[in-house]
Amino acid sequence: MTNIQAIFFDLDDTLLDRNKAVDKMFLIILDKYYDEITDGEKNKMLKRFKDYDSRAYGQNDKAFVLEAFFNEFPPIERIQRNALQKFWNEHFPMCFSINENVLHLVNAIKEQVKVAIITNGSTQRQYAKISNTNLHCCFDSIFISEEVGISKPDKRIFEFALNKLNVKPEATLFVGDDLEKDIGGCQNANVKGIWFNPNKHSNDTKIKPFAEIHSLNQLINYVKVP
Known part of the structure; x- marks a missing residue:
């Protein structure tokens, strides 16, 4: 890979x-x-x-x-x-509250690769959630559909983020819980989609994620974290 x-x-x-x-x-x-x-x-x-x-x-x-x-x-x-x-x-x-383990994980990943949030929703509400949970301190960029003018699963919001961070789609992972909006959308932009599925739901769609994880800690397997 x-x-x-x-x-x-x-x-x-x-x-x-x-x-x-x-x-x-x-x-x-x-x-x-x-x-x-x-x-x-x-x-x-x-x-x-x-x-x-x-x-x-x-x-x-x-x-x-x-x-x-x-x-x-x-x-x-x-x-x-x-x-x-x-x-x-x-x-x-x-x-909203944040699991401190998530903050530690994202910060550890950020030491190795660029990290960003791509989310659908209201600019005001999403930024409020991010700020209230201190996630704004962890990410290089944040892309909110209302602000960008494009919503997932439209591949253009992923392409917009790729361009802003100057990274290649084939060298990028997207982690999300929604098979259609997150995984299908990002894979249309040639980004590898990792399905976050903590409740172990069955996949009844035609969408085939690059990988499936049940805990965010499993992302360590995809980056070299010391």
Whole structure:
């Protein structure tokens, strides 16, 4: 294999655990907008909140999530729709935390090759997540779809990053959890895609990753880290 010059990373559900952040966001909503809720009702509400969030995943407009949730489970006070997006933007990025092992790993890799983040989403929210978790200190470059004007799986966002970092596609790896957007997208740009699959889901697509890992620590196998 060609000596690796760079490793690009997806953000949500790769570097950061988005599922845990959604759980924290739900608790903030419960605390602010609802009186006492039974455990049974709370579990039902969390499942529906995650359903709505999943439908809006990758979209910049998150007011839909809260509006649909509040329509099904009326809060103690009604919130105007124009305030919902602001509420999400202010609170959701703060729900993310970073595993210190991830920071150490990325810093170790950065000593050997260039590292960057390529993520879909709102510029404001994604930068807030990155800053709040100190990831901004670890990466040479950060590419956010709204800012670049191109979203994964479009191969042009990968090509844009390659050009900015002046690295060759055949000497670059991309690590992400989404087979279509991350792996299929990067491989269309001739970048080797490593599927981050910690929950060991089956691959029911026609996309064949260059490699599959269940822990980010396995990336050490692809770079010479002392």
